[in-house]
Amino acid sequence: MDFKNVEKKWQKIWEQEHRYHAKDFDSKPKYYILVEFPYPSGAGLHVGHTPNQIAMDILARKKRAEGYNVLYPIGWDAFGLPTENYAIKTGIHPKEVTRKNVEHFKEQIKSLGISFDWDREINTTDEEYYKWTQWIFLQFFKKGLAYKAEANINWCPKCKIGLSNEESEGGICERCGTPTLQKPKSQWMLKMSEYAEKLLQGLDETNYWENIKAMQRKWIGKSEGTTMHCKLESGESFDIFTTCIETVFGITYFVLAPENPLVDKLKDKIENWDEVLAYKEKSAKKSEFERTELVKEKSGCELKGIKAINPINGKKVPVYIGDYVLANYGSGAVMAVPAHDQRDYDFAKLMNLPMIEVIEGGNIKECAFEKADYLGKGCKLINSAGFSGMTVEEAKAALNKYLEENGLGKKECTYRMRDWVFRRQRYWGEPVPLVYCEHCGWVPVPENELPVKLPNVDKYVPTDDGESPLSRITEWVNTTCPKCGQPAKRETDVMPNWAGSSWYWLRYMDPHNDKAFADFEKMKYWGKVDIYNGGGEHVTRHLLYARFWHKFLYDNGLVPYSEPFDRRIQQGIILASDGSKMSKSAGNTVDPMEYVEKYGADVSRLGQMFMGDYTEMKPWSDATMKPCERLLNRIVALKDKVTKGEIRDENKFICASSIKKVNEDVENLKFNTAISQIMIFTSALEKQEKINSEEYKVLLKILNPFAPHITEELWEECKFSPKIEETAWPSYNEKDLIQNEVEIAVQQNSKIIGRMNISPTADQSEIEEKAKKEFAQKFENKEIIKVVLIPSRLINFIVK
RNA sequence: GCGGGUGUGGCGGAAUGGCAGACGCACAGGACUUAAAAUCCUGAGAAGGCAACUUCGUGUGGGUUCAAGUCCCACCACCCGCACCA
Numbered sequence: 001m002d003f004k005n006v007e008k009k010w011q012k013i014w015e016q017e018h019r020y021h022a023k024d025f026d027s028k029p030k031y032y033i034l035v036e037f038p039y040p041s042g043a044g045l046h047v048g049h050t051p052n053q054i055a056m057d058i059l060a061r062k063k064r065a066e067g068y069n070v071l072y073p074i075g076w077d078a079f080g081l082p083t084e085n086y087a088i089k090t091g092i093h094p095k096e097v098t099r100k101n102v103e104h105f106k107e108q109i110k111s112l113g114i115s116f117d118w119d120r121e122i123n124t125t126d127e128e129y130y131k132w133t134q135w136i137f138l139q140f141f142k143k144g145l146a147y148k149a150e151a152n153i154n155w156c157p158k159c160k161i162g163l164s165n166e167e168s169e170g171g172i173c174e175r176c177g178t179p180t181l182q183k184p185k186s187q188w189m190l191k192m193s194e195y196a197e198k199l200l201q202g203l204d205e206t207n208y209w210e211n212i213k214a215m216q217r218k219w220i221g222k223s224e225g226t227t228m229h230c231k232l233e234s235g236e237s238f239d240i241f242t243t244c245i246e247t248v249f250g251i252t253y254f255v256l257a258p259e260n261p262l263v264d265k266l267k268d269k270i271e272n273w274d275e276v277l278a279y280k281e282k283s284a285k286k287s288e289f290e291r292t293e294l295v296k297e298k299s300g301c302e303l304k305g306i307k308a309i310n311p312i313n314g315k316k317v318p319v320y321i322g323d324y325v326l327a328n329y330g331s332g333a334v335m336a337v338p339a340h341d342q343r344d345y346d347f348a349k350l351m352n353l354p355m356i357e358v359i360e361g362g363n364i365k366e367c368a369f370e371k372a373d374y375l376g377k378g379c380k381l382i383n384s385a386g387f388s389g390m391t392v393e394e395a396k397a398a399l400n401k402y403l404e405e406n407g408l409g410k411k412e413c414t415y416r417m418r419d420w421v422f423r424r425q426r427y428w429g430e431p432v433p434l435v436y437c438e439h440c441g442w443v444p445v446p447e448n449e450l451p452v453k454l455p456n457v458d459k460y461v462p463t464d465d466g467e468s469p470l471s472r473i474t475e476w477v478n479t480t481c482p483k484c485g486q487p488a489k490r491e492t493d494v495m496p497n498w499a500g501s502s503w504y505w506l507r508y509m510d511p512h513n514d515k516a517f518a519d520f521e522k523m524k525y526w527g528k529v530d531i532y533n534g535g536g537e538h539v540t541r542h543l544l545y546a547r548f549w550h551k552f553l554y555d556n557g558l559v560p561y562s563e564p565f566d567r568r569i570q571q572g573i574i575l576a577s578d579g580s581k582m583s584k585s586a587g588n589t590v591d592p593m594e595y596v597e598k599y600g601a602d603v604s605r606l607g608q609m610f611m612g613d614y615t616e617m618k619p620w621s622d623a624t625m626k627p628c629e630r631l632l633n634r635i636v637a638l639k640d641k642v643t644k645g646e647i648r649d650e651n652k653f654i655c656a657s658s659i660k661k662v663n664e665d666v667e668n669l670k671f672n673t674a675i676s677q678i679m680i681f682t683s684a685l686e687k688q689e690k691i692n693s694e695e696y697k698v699l700l701k702i703l704n705p706f707a708p709h710i711t712e713e714l715w716e717e718c719k720f721s722p723k724i725e726e727t728a729w730p731s732y733n734e735k736d737l738i739q740n741e742v743e744i745a746v747q748q749n750s751k752i753i754g755r756m757n758i759s760p761t762a763d764q765s766e767i768e769e770k771a772k773k774e775f776a777q778k779f780e781n782k783e784i785i786k787v788v789l790i791p792s793r794l795i796n797f798i799v800k
Numbered sequence: 801g802c803g804g805g806u807g808u809g810g811c812g813g814a815a816u817g818g819c820a821g822a823c824g825c826a827c828a829g830g831a832c833u834u835a836a837a838a839u840c841c842u843g844a845g846a847a848g849g850c851a852a853c854u855u856c857g858u859g860u861g862g863g864u865u866c867a868a869g870u871c872c873c874a875c876c877a878c879c880c881g882c883a884c885c886a
Contacts, residue, residue, distance in 0.1 A: 211804055218803055221885065242886060255886095298884085329885045336886090343884055416885055536804095536880070573880080581879095610824075612813055617805085617879075621812060623825045630839090673814065676823035745819040750867050752819060788866055790818050798866050 001636045003600035007709040011110055019725065020060075020115040022071040024510075024522050031068040032526055033060050034505050034565070036534040036542075037075040037122075040101035041082055045108040047574040047582065047620060048535065050592040054605045055571065055614050055671060056533050057114045061705035062666050064115075065729040071526055072115060073508040075122035076102050080497045084428040087460045094428045094460070098125055108593055113601045113708050120511045124500030125428075129507065131451035132517035133499050134433040136549065137422075138444045139556060141434065145191040148442070151421050153466075155183035161462045162425045181285060185466075187423040187493065188432060192548050196220055196415040199547055208568040212539050219540045221416025226400055228335070228409035230254065233307040233316060234269055238262050241330035241414050244371050245403070246395040249384040250337035250358040252348065254308045255300065255320045258283045259327035263303070271305035276321065283323040298324055298347040310335075311408045312399075313385060322347060330414050342368040358383050359392060420545065422496060427460045427469045429494030437481035437488035446482050452490070468492040501542060502549040505529050505564060517558075524560045532565040536573070543568065569669065572616040579619045590620045602707035603629045609671035609706065628675070632710055634682055635699065638691055639714055645692030653739050654684045655698045656732035662702045671706075678703055693718065698730045745794040746771045753778050760792045767795055 014020065035056050038049050053074075060072040078098045087094045102123065109116065122129055140146040153162040156173035163173060163180060173180050200220050203213045225243035232238070240254065256263055258280045263270075270276055279301035300322030307316040324343055325334050338348035339355040345368035348355060355364060361379045362369020374392055381388050381395050390398060403409035423432075433445040433452045445452055455476045457469045471477060471492040481488040503517065509526045510518035534542070550564040575581060576588035583589070595604040606628035612618040647655055658681040665674035681699055685691050697720060704711040704724060715724040741757045744767070756774050758767055768787060772779050779799070786798040 214804065215881075218882075223885070225886080240886080244886080324884045324886095326885065334886045341886070343886075346884095414885080540881080575879095610812090616813095618812075621825085623812070627824055633839095672812095673823075676814075679823060743819090747819085747867080750818095750865095755819075786866065788818085790867095793818055794867090796818080796866055 001633075001710065001713070003602060003632070003710060006713045007111075007113060007601045010709045010712055011113060014113075014115070015110070015118070018119060020064075020070075020072065020117050021119050022069060022073075022117050025525050026069040028067055028069040030071065030526055031060075031063045032071045032505075032529045032531075033063075034508075034529045034532045035074070036532075036538060037077045037501070037504060038105065039077050039080050039082075040098060040105045042086065042097070042101055044101075044104055044591070045593060047590050047592050050112065051574065051608050051614065052533050052571050053109065053114045054112065054608055055669065056531075057112075057605075058609070058671060058705040059531070059666060059669075060115055061708060062729065064725075065701070065704070065727075067728070071120075071508065072117060073120040073122075073511075074109065074114075074116040074118075075120075075504060075508070076105070076124065077497070077501050077504070078102065078123055078125040079429045079495075079500055081426070081428075084426060084460055087428070093456070095125065098123075108596075111593070111596055111601060112605065115708070120508050122504060122507050122511050124430075124504065127451050127453055128512075128514065130430040130500065132507070133430050133495065133503070134445075134450050134452060135447060135517065136503060136553070137430075137495065137499070138433055138447065138450075139558075140190055140552065141442075141444055143552075143556070145194065145552065146422065147189055147191065148186055149189050149419075150184045150186055151189065152182040153185045153187070153421075154180045155466065156180050162466045187421060188491075190420040190422045190548075192420045192544075193415060193417060195548050195551055196222065196417050197413075198551050199417075199544060202547065202551065202563050205563050206568070207566050209570065212543075212568050212570065215539050216544060219417060219544060223414050223416070225412065225414065226403065226409055227331070227412040228311060228403060229407075230311055230333075230335070231309050232266075232319070233309060234266075236262065236265065238333050239331040240333045240335045241412065242335055244337070244340065245399045245409075246381060246387075246392050247337040247340045247358055248310070248312045248335065248399060249381075249387070250339050250356045251310045251312075251315070251317060251335045252338060252354050252356060253318045253320055253336045255322045255325045255334050255336050255344075255347070256303075257325040257327035257332040258321045258323055260321070260325075260332040262333075263321055266303065266306060269305055270303050272302070276301055276303060279321060298322060298343070298350050300324075300347060300351065302351070311403075318353075320347075320351070328418055329416065338368065339364045340368055340370060340374075342370060344368070356383055417544070420548075422499070423493040424496050425462050425466055425468045425492075426494055427454075427457060429497060430454075430499055431470070431494055432491040434491045435479055435481060435488045436491065437484060437486060439486055440481055440483045440488075442491075443481055443483045443488070449482075454494075468494060470494070498542060498545050502545045503553070505532075505546075506550075506553075506559065520558075520560065528561050528563060529565045531567045531569060533569050533571065536570050539568075539570070569615065571614055572612075572618055575617060575619040577620050577622075582620075595622065595625055599625050599629055600709075602632060602710045606631065606675060606706055610675045612672055614669045614671050631675075631679055631682060632707060634686060635703065636710070636714065638682070638685055638696065638699075639718060641689070641691045642693055642696045642718060643690055645694065647694045647698070648692060651684075651688075651692075651695050652733075652736040654681055655695060655730075656736035659698065659702060659730050659732045660737065666705070675706065678706070693720065697727070700724065701727065701730050742792045744792060746775060747794055747796040748775075748778055748782075748799055750796055750798075764789050771795055771797070 033056050035052050056072065060070045063070045083094045083097050086097055124130060137146065156163055156176065156178055158176050158178040200217060200222055203216055223243055225241055226245040227239050227241050230238055230240055267273055300320045303319045303321065306319045308319045309316055324347065325332065336344040336347065338344040338353060339357045340359060357364050358381055359369060359374050359379050360382050361374060379392050381390050387395050387398060400411050431452045431454055433450060435443050435445060437443055455473055457473055460469055462469055463471055477490050477492060479488055479490055480486065506518045506523060510522045513519055546564060550559060551562060553559040554562045580586065580588065595607060603625060607625040610624040610628055611621055658677050661677040662674045665671065685695065685699065700711045700715055712724050738760055740759065742760045743755050743757050745752050746754050746756060754775050756770060758770060767789060782799040784797055784799050788796040
């Protein structure tokens with residue numbers, strides 16, 4: 001059989017029939033399968049895409065055969081840097097680049113026979129799509145969840161542009177290699193922190209893999225502790241957050257983050273302002289790289305002339321700034337208890353500061369006695385006034401109570417997750433639909449004027465001061481205020497490339513709607529995404545952003561469910577064939593499309609699924625292609641032996657067990673072992689002189705999700721009716737799984753002494769008797785103490 | 801350092817606490833062929849033995865159990881993610 005021609009034939013038919021179009025409001029139960037939509041790069045489909053699309057295609061095709069109305073859509077997450085950089089280099093409009101790349105991707109995906117519903121194809125860079133991305137952003141703005149704030153950006157002093165985190169990995173400018181700086185810039189933020197608790201709680205409603213939940217929880221980083229209100233001697237107040245309020249009597253100084261605004265306010269009172277300013281500047285210059293990777297040594301600077309008061313005992317202690325205190329976590333200030341926190345300990349040693357031991361049991365001459373060491377061990381407080389003698393746990397409660405009653409603080413939670421810096425000083429992204437008016441401030445573009453279209457520009461490079469190329473188009477920037485009609489300016493930043501992917505699964509449910517981002521009734525019908533397949537690298541950011549947008553929409557009555565995805569699963573990373581990481585620079589990448597050309601789509605699909613456990617990281621191996629090709633050829637050859645007839649008794653077991661195995665394996669994403677079973681099934685049929693049509697149908701049907709083209713062709717050639725797609729998924733009778741005879745192992749003291757065949761329904765005494773008879777010599781002079789029988793598997797005699 | 805994961809023949813990988821190595825790859829022998837390719841059949845974890853068989857074997861060391869790749873404790877190696885989070 002000429003696989004490639006057969007595949008083309010069926011791909012054409014499927015396309016003409018719109019066979020995989022999912023109908024809204026169908027009476028069949030719905031099943032929504034989502035794969036992360038690809039970024040259409042110039043390089044085409046790669047091994048990061050194909051196994052996922054194939055795996056979910058197998059699931060989709062099986063679910064359809066089982067009677068589900070399956071929604072399996074695809075689209076393009078097309079805003080992004082590579083396209084923009086390509087445009088900078090070549091001058092070709094990103095829109096044109098995207099169009100070409102998408103075309104290429106589509107052709108490749110279609111050549112694999114993936115059963116996407118092409119009538120629902122979306123593209124984040126289409127005006128009718130990003131209109132709604134902008135619309136949702138405006139809802140955030142209107143609810144006060146989008147705000148402008150100063151935040152640090154990665155700044156390359158040589159290129160004079162702001163870089164994304166990806167472009168400045170390791171604190172080095174990707175373009176020129178210069179270390180990047182942290183530069184404050186006013187930019188749009190989304191108040192994701194407000195949803196921290198909801199995002200955390202919501203995880204319990206989902207069926208994500210536990211490790212994915214764990215990663216999300218860790219990223220959200222909830223930490224329970226105490227916020228304590230502190231005062232300086234000079235009257236100014238500030239808050240600190242601590243998870244170890246039990247150590248409050250051990251405070252010997254406070255540390256503020258160098259960026260803490262309080263520092264500037266104290267300018268006139270600080271005796272060594274020059275020194276403080278120098279330190280502030282030094283730490284601002286430190287790149288992210290230095291601050292996190294290299295320099296773990298503490299540094300800091302005392303605010304001379306400033307003293308803070310420990311609210312618990314009125315003790316006056318010095319105040320420092322130090323860059324080991326992060327400005328954007330907690331309140332940007334800490335109480336320092338060197339005896340019980342290693343970081344404070346190191347800092348105190350460096351600055352020659354005193355320590356007060358307040359929890360018994362450590363050896364603070366060596367190192368700090370930290371909470372990890374003392375919690376839950378019944379350690380008691382010392383040097384802590386009335387709280388001395390309490391256990392740590394008692395003291396925590398008592399101190400929180402005391403602080404609260406005296407208005408000095410309260411129990412609180414802090415989250416590691418920060419607000420979302422929602423900007424990019426670039427061209428190829430969704431324009432932020434806001435206008436700045438001197439009289440009215442930031443004013444949203446009226447909804448009926450959306451989308452704010454991305455205008456054409458001459459140059460795609462950012463301006464010298466790092467502004468978006470849009471800022472150069474004065475006729476676009478200058479507009480009138482929608483509120484007062486006076487001259488105003490458009491926001492020239494665009495949205496980050498995570499924006500379009502933060503709601504796309506909703507658009508698939510109603511992709512052509514021009515009245516709303518999606519119709520509410522349709523969203524109710526399609527419900528949650530039943531299974532969302534994606535890469536591990538998106539488990540934190542994308543998945544949190546997506547859940548955040550969804551929850552926000554839910555809170556505003558715009559979507560019917562509070563969580564977007566029911567299950568989230570992950571494919572394993574495909575490594576190069578030598579087990580190393582695939583990368584363009586190492587030159588060890590694999591183009592999966594090569595195998596489609598060489599072997600055809602069905603073989604390539606099988607080969608990729610047979611490589612190993614779908615969810616485990618594994619090296620690419622083309623060693624699976626040949627045997628899968630062989631398998632299909634063997635199945636084609638079986639056709640000549642087919643005559644009309646029912647499943648014969650002697651084949652009932654292999655049919656039933658194969659259906660069962662494939663059912664379970666596909667549901668559990670064990671595609672490799674499902675293929676093994678199909679191989680076993682094939683071998684069993686091969687051994688027979690002739691094959692009955694109903695037996696062959698079972699084989700074709702369970703293979704169909706894996707190799708949809710060849711199986712449909714064979715089905716047609718055999719003149720089976722109705723069509724393979726219209727034939728229900730095969731069922732089996734439980735009793736067919738019971739064989740007449742099974743081989744069981746006979747053990748003595750847990751060691752195998754032999755094997756024997758026996759009816760699976762035989763009772764224990766029958767089996768015992770048979771074993772004793774067959775292995776009589778092994779039982780001579782032995783006393784049986786105990787017998788363990790595992791039906792159909794083994795019998796174990798414990799003897800003396 | 802923290803979080804997550806992985807460790808099984810020459811290789812990819814299978815094994816609801818129940819016969820470790822299914823299914824394949826590569827390998828060897830054989831059949832078909834003038835020959836090769838393709839295809840088919842057979843063999844094989846390792847060590848010892850002519851053999852029936854014996855012993856050892858799932859990263860290491862302990863433990864629970866009639867029975868452990870699987871469960872528990874302690875460690876080692878590698879991979880991924882985060883990293884001064886108070």
